[in-house]
Amino acid sequence: xxxxxxxxxxxxxxxxxxxxxxxxxxxxxxxxxxxxxxxxxxxxxxxxxxxxxxxxxxxxxxxxxxxxxxxxxxxxxxxxxxxxxxxxxxxxxxxxxxxxxxxxxxxxxxxxxxxxxxxxxxxxxxxxxxxxxxxxxxxxxxxxxxxxxxxxxxxxxxxxxxxxxxxxxxxxxxxxxxxxxxxxxxxxxxxxxxxxxxxxxxxxxxxxxxxxxxxxxxxxxxxxxxxxxxxxxxxxxxxxxxxxxxxxxxxxxxxxxxxxxxxxxxxxxxxxxxxxxxxxxxxxxxxxxxxxxxxxxxxxxxxxxxxxxxxxxxxxxxxxxxxxxxxxxxxxxxxxxxxxxxxxxxxxxxxxxxxxxxxxxxxxxxxxxxxxxxxxxxxxxxxxxxxxxxxxxxxxxxxxxxxxxxxxxxxxxxxxx
Numbered sequence: 125x126x127x128x129x130x131x132x133x134x135x136x137x138x139x140x141x142x143x144x145x146x147x148x149x150x151x152x153x154x155x156x157x158x159x160x161x162x163x164x165x166x167x168x169x170x171x172x173x174x175x176x177x178x179x180x181x182x183x184x185x186x187x188x189x190x191x192x193x194x195x196x197x198x199x200x201x202x203x204x205x206x207x208x209x210x211x212x213x214x215x216x217x218x219x220x221x222x223x224x225x226x227x228x229x230x231x232x233x234x235x236x237x238x239x240x241x242x243x244x245x246x247x248x249x250x251x252x253x254x255x256x257x258x259x260x261x262x263x264x265x266x267x268x269x270x271x272x273x274x275x276x277x278x279x280x281x282x283x284x285x286x287x288x289x290x291x292x293x294x295x296x297x298x299x300x301x302x303x304x305x306x307x308x309x310x311x312x313x314x315x316x317x318x319x320x321x322x323x324x325x326x327x328x329x330x331x332x333x334x335x336x337x338x339x340x341x342x343x344x345x346x347x348x349x350x351x352x353x354x355x356x357x358x359x360x361x362x363x364x365x366x367x368x369x370x371x372x373x374x375x376x377x378x379x380x381x382x383x384x385x386x387x388x389x390x391x392x393x394x395x396x397x398x399x400x401x402x403x404x405x406x407x408x409x410x411x412x413x414x415x416x417x418x419x420x421x422x423x424x425x426x427x428x429x430x431x432x433x434x435x436x437x438x439x440x441x442x443x444x445x446x447x448x449x450x451x452x453x454x455x456x457x458x459x460x461x462x463x464x465x466x467x468x469x470x471x472x473x474x475x476x477x478x479x480x481x482x483x484x485x486x487x488x489x490x491x492x493x494x495x496x497x498x499x500x501x502x503x504x505x506x507x508x509x510x511x512x513x514x515x516x517x518x519x520x521x522x523x524x525x526x527x528x529x530x531x532x533x534x535x536x537x538x539x540x541x
Contacts, residue, residue, distance in 0.1 A: 135167040135176065142179060154181040162189035170201030170468045177210075187213040192221030192377060197468035200226065204240050208248040212270045216277035219245070221377065223278065224370050226466025231367060231382065233282070235289050237466075239331070242286060245274050246334035271338040275346060281366040283335075284353045288362075290332050291320040293355040314340050318351045374465075378455050385460035388453070388507055389522055392515045398492040400503060429483040430490075431509075434497035442502070449506050454478045456507075461523040481521055482506055485513030 142149035153161060161180060168176045177198075180186050187210060190198065195218040199207040211219060227238040248270045275283060287293075296317055297305050311319040314336060322329055339347035353362070371381050379385075435446050454474040457463075461477075463470040486509045490500040501509075514521035 135164045138164065138179065139168065139172065139176065142175065146179070150179050150181065153179050158182070158185045159189055161186045165190060165198070166194050170197055173198050174202045174206075184213050188215045188218070190218070192218050193225060193465075196222040196225045196466050199244075200466060200468055204244040208244040211245055211248040211274075216273055219274045220277050220373065222466070223282065224373050224377075224465075226464070228370065229464075230462050233285050233363070233366065238282075238286055238289075242335065243331040246271055246331040246338075269338055269342065271335055272342045275335065275339055276343065279366055279369045280346070280350055280353065281362040281369070283350045284357065284362050285359075285366060287320075287332065287336075287350060287354045288359060289323075290327055290329060291322055291354070293351060294319045294321070295352075295355065320351070320354075374459075378452060379459050379465060380456055382459055382462075385456040388456050388460060388510050389514050389518075390511055391518075392511060397512050397515060398489055400489070400493060401505070401508075429479055430487045430497050431479050431483040431501070431506075434486060434501040437496075437498035438501070446501065446506070450475065450478060450482075453482070453506055453510055478510060481513035482509040483513070484516055485509035485511070488512060488516060 138149050138153055141152065153164065156164065165173060165176055165180075165186065177183055177187075187195070195210075195214060199210060199222060202210070223238065223241055227241055228234055229237070292308075294308055294311065296307070296313075296319065307313070307319045308321050310325070311321045312333075313319045336347060336351070339350075375381065431446075431450075435443055438446065454471060454477075457478050458465060458470050458474040461474070463474060486497060486500055486504075489495070489504060489509065489512060490497050493500070495503070
């Protein structure tokens with residue numbers, strides 16, 4: 125959901141008013157449209173968004189309007205253990221985006237983060253927030269739990285990865301095949317067919333059991349699909365498909381794949397760095413949806429970098445184009461630099477790096493071609509400016525290399541027999 129990019133001061137005003145007169149603040153917030161209320165929430169600092177959400181008269185109408193990444197940042201800012209009451213109000217797209225952004229580390233699932241999100245989802249049914257408990261209805265008019273809504277929206281491969289990290293699964297054979305068979309020690313079963321045993325006896329299986337119970341009761345075929353896959357399907361294949369699905373959704377949200385994002389750091393020969401495009405580009409207003417709500421650039425008012433100096437000389441629509449194009453570039457920086465996409469602090473850091481390096485490229489090209497900063501910004505795509513800037517000092521600009529696995533490194537260096 126893309127909200128209005130217009131900056132509004134309501135968030136600061138309402139928070140200040142709430143400290144003096146909470147009812148007056150609630151009344152003013154209620155007078156705004158749901159879309160405007162969602163923009164106010166996004167404009168509020170992450171650390172105090174809960175207080176602003178508590179002022180909403182109808183949070184069930186507002187929470188689904190928050191852009192996907194902003195919803196993830198909101199939950200992170202509140203703390204997953206304390207934000208579980210928000211999840212029943214969220215859309216399936218918002219919940220899936222939370223895991224896409226925050227349950228992965230680089231190109232692999234982060235088991236601890238995935239566990240934290242599943243625990244929050246499975247504990248959400250008994251939690252109630254300022255708007256009361258909320259259960260989203262499915263299309264046929266019946267009600268379904270947040271656990272099942274989320275599980276149906278997740279890729280089955282991700283559910284299999286989650287289950288496989290906690291349990292081993294056995295299938296009860298027929299009497300004819302093995303009349304003396306007995307269930308494994310410490311095993312549990314829901315239906316007498318599949319038996320699962322914790323890989324770690326000290327592991328807390330409560331969230332996993334809540335998930336399996338909910339699926340067994342409300343979506344048996346999904347339950348059957350994932351519990352059987354833990355035993356029958358290959359782990360590398362599950363991981364590969366889970367990554368593919370996640371990569372596609374992140375691209376839809378404006379986060380390109382890692383290999384595409386790394387192109388912004390592409391090498392340029394010194395004699396090509398000052399080249400101007402044969403067909404100078406024009407700054408078109410970005411009309412794509414962003415996964416976040418953006419109302420201002422970090423440091424734009426006080427920063428005297430070349431990019432901002434040039435932007436101030438542009439028209440209103442051209443400034444908007446720079447604004448959104450810079451956010452898109454920052455998304456590439458965040459992915460290429462392997463920042464935690466679910467961390468609300470990552471985007472400001474990515475924007476800072478994008479503006480710093482693009483400014484270096486802007487000043488270099490403008491000076492070498494005898495152009496003004498604003499004319500160069502009109503003629504040269506911002507991604508090209510960043511690429512030129514990164515080539516001015518590649519050692520400082522390039523992301524840190526991936527850490528080398530010590531065991532693999534030792535094996536690679538070992539002499540052959």
